[in-house]
Amino acid sequence: MPFKTVTSKLAAQLDRDLMGPEIGFTLEQLMELAGFSVAQAVLKEYPLAASTKTQVLVLAGPGNNGGDGLVCARHLKLFGFHPVVYYPKPNSKTPFFSRLVNQLKFFNIPVLNVDENWTQFLDSDSTVCVVDALFGFSFKPPVREPFGSILQQLHKVQDRLPIVSVDVPTGWDVDEGPVEPNSIIPKVLVSLTVPKPCASKIDSLETQHYVGGRFVPAEFAHKYKFEPFPYENADQVVKLSPN
Numbered sequence: 581m582p583f584k585t586v587t588s589k590l591a592a593q594l595d596r597d598l599m600g601p602e603i604g605f606t607l608e609q610l611m612e613l614a615g616f617s618v619a620q621a622v623l624k625e626y627p628l629a630a631s632t633k634t635q636v637l638v639l640a641g642p643g644n645n646g647g648d649g650l651v652c653a654r655h656l657k658l659f660g661f662h663p664v665v666y667y668p669k670p671n672s673k674t675p676f677f678s679r680l681v682n683q684l685k686f687f688n689i690p691v692l693n694v695d696e697n698w699t700q701f702l703d704s705d706s707t708v709c710v711v712d713a714l715f716g717f718s719f720k721p722p723v724r725e726p727f728g729s730i731l732q733q734l735h736k737v738q739d740r741l742p743i744v745s746v747d748v749p750t751g752w753d754v755d756e757g758p759v760e761p762n763s764i765i766p767k768v769l770v771s772l773t774v775p776k777p778c779a780s781k782i783d784s785l786e787t788q789h790y791v792g793g794r795f796v797p798a799e800f801a802h803k804y805k806f807e808p809f810p811y812e813n814a815d816q817v818v819k820l821s822p823n
């Protein structure tokens with residue numbers, strides 16, 4: 581399915597618009613729907629009935645992409661998976677993020693800090709996939725530590741352990757795509773609201789492409805020059821390719 585994209589600059593403006601005084605969404609509302617949609621994409625790609633594996637490693641970054649990952653982990657648990665979250669640089673700008681972490685503890689979901697051994701979950705036979713919620717549309721290469729080392733680890737395992745990237749594959753330039761050598765190639769990309777230009781660089785033979793974050797009416801989509809996506813029923817994601 582051909583799709584329109586919005587640049588990183590326009591995506592940030594779209595977000596500000598949704599959360600501005602006229603429309604009035606809160607970040608919390610949008611993040612809940614974004615994280616929920618990523619969890620749905622994971623369930624669609626890796627149905628629990630098809631495997632005995634249930635563990636999902638969620639890598640959460642310092643910004644809102646990381647917040648989507650924290651929400652996603654909670655929904656994965658409700659769906660029947662066993663998520664483990666690695667959160668090396670917790671967001672301390674707003675108390676909302678520590679509330680998301682408290683909710684994970686309420687759900688008995690382990691949240692590992694920077695010093696804990698997260699790579700054991702890359703080696704574990706029970707891990708279904710890794711959710712890459714490290715960086716989204718505000719990432720500017722080159723990547724700084726500890727995230728560079730995390731990406732190196734992901735690159736090493738990506739042929740045997742699928743990566744599900746939230747909004748943008750981490751390390752990719754949002755507008756240009758995989759500009760760094762050894763960029764990760766996700767098995768699944770879940771674009772949020774509308775794909776960013778880097779999504780047109782994915783190879784549909786390697787990467788399943790979904791769009792999620794179902795929170796804009798048709799008129800708003802048209803304002804940003806894209807068509808609404810053909811979501812079915814109550815689905816929070818729609819597969820764009822291959823279809």
Ligand SMILES: NC(=O)C1=CN([C@@H]2O[C@H](COP(=O)(O)OP(=O)(O)OC[C@H]3O[C@@H](n4cnc5c(N)ncnc54)[C@H](O)[C@@H]3O)[C@@H](O)[C@H]2O)[C@H](O)CC1
Nearest residue numbers: 610643644645715716717718719720722723724747772773
């Ligand atoms: N409308 C929507 O679709 C919604 C999308 N959401 C998600 O929010 C992200 C964008 O979030 P933002 O906080 O603006 O940025 P990031 O998470 O991408 O990253 C910011 C974070 O990263 C640090 N950083 C930037 N570059 C580097 C680097 N080279 N090395 C290390 N660290 C870096 C920066 O300092 C910040 O701390 C979007 O993609 C969606 O996933 C929302 O959930 C709301 C709705």
Ligand SMILES: [K+]
Nearest residue numbers: 712715746748
């Ligand atoms: K990401």
